[in-house]
Amino acid sequence: MPRRFCAICGKDIDKTAPHFGMCLECYAKEHPLFELPGKFSMQICIDCGSFNIKEEWIKPKENEFFSIVEESVRKFLLKNYSKEGKINFFISFDENSVVYSSKDLIISIDIIVEGILKDNKAIKHQQNIKINLTYDLCKNCMNIRGGIYFLSIIQLRVKDESYFSIINDALNDIHNYVEKLFEKDARHYITKLEDQKYGVDLYLSTNELMNYIVKLLNANYRFIIKRSKKLVGRDSQKGRNLYRLKTLIKFLPVNKNDKIFIEDREYYIENITKTKVLMRNNEGTKLIKEYSYFFNDKIIIKKS
Numbered sequence: 005m006p007r008r009f010c011a012i013c014g015k016d017i018d019k020t021a022p023h024f025g026m027c028l029e030c031y032a033k034e035h036p037l038f039e040l041p042g043k044f045s046m047q048i049c050i051d052c053g054s055f056n057i058k059e060e061w062i063k064p065k066e067n068e069f070f071s072i073v074e075e076s077v078r079k080f081l082l083k084n085y086s087k088e089g090k091i092n093f094f095i096s097f098d099e100n101s102v103v104y105s106s107k108d109l110i111i112s113i114d115i116i117v118e119g120i121l122k123d124n125k126a127i128k129h130q131q132n133i134k135i136n137l138t139y140d141l142c143k144n145c146m147n148i149r150g151g152i153y154f155l156s157i158i159q160l161r162v163k164d165e166s167y168f169s170i171i172n173d174a175l176n177d178i179h180n181y182v183e184k185l186f187e188k189d190a191r192h193y194i195t196k197l198e199d200q201k202y203g204v205d206l207y208l209s210t211n212e213l214m215n216y217i218v219k220l221l222n223a224n225y226r227f228i229i230k231r232s233k234k235l236v237g238r239d240s241q242k243g244r245n246l247y248r249l250k251t252l253i254k255f256l257p258v259n260k261n262d263k264i265f266i267e268d269r270e271y272y273i274e275n276i277t278k279t280k281v282l283m284r285n286n287e288g289t290k291l292i293k294e295y296s297y298f299f300n301d302k303i304i305i306k307k308s
Contacts, residue, residue, distance in 0.1 A: 037129040051145035061142040154195040154207035156214035156249040161203035163257040226256040265304040
């Protein structure tokens with residue numbers, strides 16, 4: 005059998021060689037599994053940890069420095085190689101290479117990217133990359149710090165001061181809900197609250213949040229609702245108009261079994277549907293009214 009040897013280094017090779025004319029080491033040098041730039045720059049939001057590449061802020065899966073850097077490298081440098089699914093990538097950090105700013109922020113660190121071919125673990129490649137970092141506020145965190153940005157308003161109202169407990173209960177439900185939602189998606193938050201004579205105005209960061217809150221309240225409260233919108237600009241990137249939405253919610257001032265007096269006749273609330281209230285008087289006469297009727301000052305409500 006004729007002797008086989010590597011055409012590059014002259015070392016003897018056998019059937020396990022990845023290429024007919026080259027040994028494993030020379031083949032890996034001549035045909036690396038991947039080629040990456042020696043330097044990579046990225047920007048991190050100093051408040052929420054989102055990272056910015058090519059004007060796009062991305063919320064990280066984990067808000068921890070090394071996880072943010074690794075996620076960014078995988079998303080922007082290894083994405084094309086990972087799509088094929090032929091290489092397992094491993095990323096490690098050279099902590100001795102860390103450079104800090106005067107504010108103790110990491111502004112440079114070297115990482116080692118190692119790739120191993122899934123079908124032949126003997127074929128691998130390793131490359132060092134210098135990561136350069138800058139810090140800023142993403143648009144969302146800038147709006148939060150400013151405290152003035154909002155796209156929608158919810159106006160919570162009751163008939164008079166005696167019903168303020170409904171407002172308090174609703175606000176507690178809303179705050180608990182928005183806190184959990186903010187943890188999942190930082191775009192959604194309450195910018196500010198303004199007290200009004202018979203309620204409160206909530207200024208919201210997104211129109212979606214307004215719809216989420218209305219849906220939350222609709223599951224637990226009865227109210228009449230009025231919506232309006234105002235054109236405030238245009239999103240040039242998405243090519244669509246931007247509207248500031250306003251929703252007025254007036255909580256129904258009666259509950260089941262309450263008594264009310266209409267023209268000196270006493271009725272009790274027998275049932276409340278999504279839009280109407282069913283009442284009966286002592287003679288059994290039935291009376292059905294829309295929610296809006298109960299904001300009439302001429303009727304007297306006696307709570308059960």
